[in-house]
Amino acid sequence: MATLHLEIVTPDRVVLDxxxxxxxLPGTMGSFGVLPNHAPLxxxxxxxxxxxxxxxxxxxxxxxxxxxxxVRDNRVTVIADxxxxxxxxxxxxxxxxxxxxxxQLAEGGAEAYTQAQETLRRYMNRLKVxxxxxxxxxxxx
Amino acid sequence: MATMRQIRTRIKVAxxxxxxxxxxxxxxxxxxxxxxxxxxxxRPFVERMTDVVADLTRAMxxxxxxxLTEERPVRTTGVVIISADRGLCGSYNSGIIRRTVELLDExxxxxxRLMAIGRKGASFFARRGHKLDDIPQVSAGAAAYHEASAxxxxxxxxxxxxxxxxxxxxYTRFASVISQHPVVERVLPIQPPVASEADTASTRCxxxxxxxxxxxxxxxxxxxxxxYYALLESAASEHGARMTAMSxxxxxxxxxxxxxxxxxxxxxxxAITKEISEIVSGxxxxxx
Numbered sequence: 222m223a224t225l226h227l228e229i230v231t232p233d234r235v236v237l238d239x240x241x242x243x244x245x246l247p248g249t250m251g252s253f254g255v256l257p258n259h260a261p262l263x264x265x266x267x268x269x270x271x272x273x274x275x276x277x278x279x280x281x282x283x284x285x286x287x288x289x290x291x292v293r294d295n296r297v298t299v300i301a302d303x304x305x306x307x308x309x310x311x312x313x314x315x316x317x318x319x320x321x322x323x324x325q326l327a328e329g330g331a332e333a334y335t336q337a338q339e340t341l342r343r344y345m346n347r348l349k350v351x352x353x354x355x356x357x358x359x360x361x362x
Numbered sequence: 363m364a365t366m367r368q369i370r371t372r373i374k375v376a377x378x379x380x381x382x383x384x385x386x387x388x389x390x391x392x393x394x395x396x397x398x399x400x401x402x403x404x405r406p407f408v409e410r411m412t413d414v415v416a417d418l419t420r421a422m423x424x425x426x427x428x429x430l431t432e433e434r435p436v437r438t439t440g441v442v443i444i445s446a447d448r449g450l451c452g453s454y455n456s457g458i459i460r461r462t463v464e465l466l467d468e469x470x471x472x473x474x475r476l477m478a479i480g481r482k483g484a485s486f487f488a489r490r491g492h493k494l495d496d497i498p499q500v501s502a503g504a505a506a507y508h509e510a511s512a513x514x515x516x517x518x519x520x521x522x523x524x525x526x527x528x529x530x531x532x533y534t535r536f537a538s539v540i541s542q543h544p545v546v547e548r549v550l551p552i553q554p555p556v557a558s559e560a561d562t563a564s565t566r567c568x569x570x571x572x573x574x575x576x577x578x579x580x581x582x583x584x585x586x587x588x589x590y591y592a593l594l595e596s597a598a599s600e601h602g603a604r605m606t607a608m609s610x611x612x613x614x615x616x617x618x619x620x621x622x623x624x625x626x627x628x629x630x631x632x633a634i635t636k637e638i639s640e641i642v643s644g645x646x647x648x649x650x
Binding site: 228230231232233234235248249250253260261262263264265288289291293298300302 | 400403404406407410411413414417418421507566567568569570571575576579580583587590
């Protein structure tokens with residue numbers, strides 16, 4: 222069976238570099254899936270979850286924000302501003318950041334508002350990704 | 363000849379200096395390691411980004427039409443000087459400053475507007491009476507991606523509004539711990555990288571959203587990436603240069619200490635010899 226090579230890079234590290242069966246990406250025009258032998262594609266991504274089906278059938282969720290995906294010759298390259306594997310997500314830190322952002326939303330000015338909103342979205346996304354991963358694990362057992 | 367007491371003082375001073383330079387070397391080595399790791403970690407990102415831009419421009423030849431790639435007759439050139447906040451790092455700052463002065467000398471037909479990251483470069487040009495344009499603050503030794511992004515946005519705005527017709531970055535490329543070169547790189551207008559492969563058969567590509575929007579959001583990011591990478595390389599160069607300089611300073615201090623110790627011993631021996639001969643000649647005088 223043909224597989225895909227998936228590489229996820231952020232400015233400070235390579236998050237993932239592995240073979241996968243399929244991957245689901247959060248495009249700006251809507252979420253889309255990529256299977257082997259996909260046509261060449263360049264898409265911009267938004268804040269959301271990347272769902273990876275590993276070669277061994279494991280499902281992994283990755284919280285990503287901002288960036289691009291380039292699909293070509295069964296290689297998927299994701300360039301993201303941030304990407305965090307669900308295992309690396311520190312829930313306590315995420316909850317704290319969400320509270321901080323919400324406090325900012327409540328009091329801040331117009332500029333702080335949009336910024337806080339963006340931060341909030343990113344952390345909410347991490348939270349969601351972590352939950353999805355948990356549900357996935359529950360389904361398995 | 364210096365007295366023994368003078369020599370002892372000098373040995374002590376050299377010892378104190380060596381202690382400080384050794385500590386600075388150690389700090390620089392630790393920071394260098396971190397900075398180097400960041401350069402290495404960012405490399406795949408930069409390469410992939412370049413690939414995607416190349417893919418995109420290949421799949422869509424009219425990407426050249428984007429405003430950020432537009433070549434205009436150059437009336438004003440923005441020069442971003444990346445130097446360090448602190449000295450004692452060998453020729454790191456002077457190399458950058460020299461390269462910038464060269465630019466200033468040759469660029470008489472166009473107006474140059476300087477922007478500085480790092481206090482050393484800023485204070486040098488301010489002292490020489492150049493006006494420096496404001497830019498978002500970036501910590502020179504350890505730049506974060508969002509700082510690079512703010513800086514890139516600021517440069518992009520000035521380019522788009524026509525304040526600047528091109529933007530150059532003067533930074534230090536990190537070749538190795540002992541070798542760094544000041545270089546000038548043109549970041550705006552963006553010259554899209556050319557795909558290395560020859561398969562310009564323009565593989566039909568799906569764009570999502572449409573190609574123009576995609577280029578519009580990809581190119582600014584590409585600019586940020588280049589600025590970010592220049593900052594990272596500069597940081598690594600700075601710490602590398604400082605480490606080498608401080609290591610040389612420590613070596614020199616210990617060389618000086620051993621030279622001084624030698625002359626101290628000579629002086630001591632001379633004094634003893636003199637004393638003995640005085641005693642001997644005194645005794646001789648008593649005998650007769």
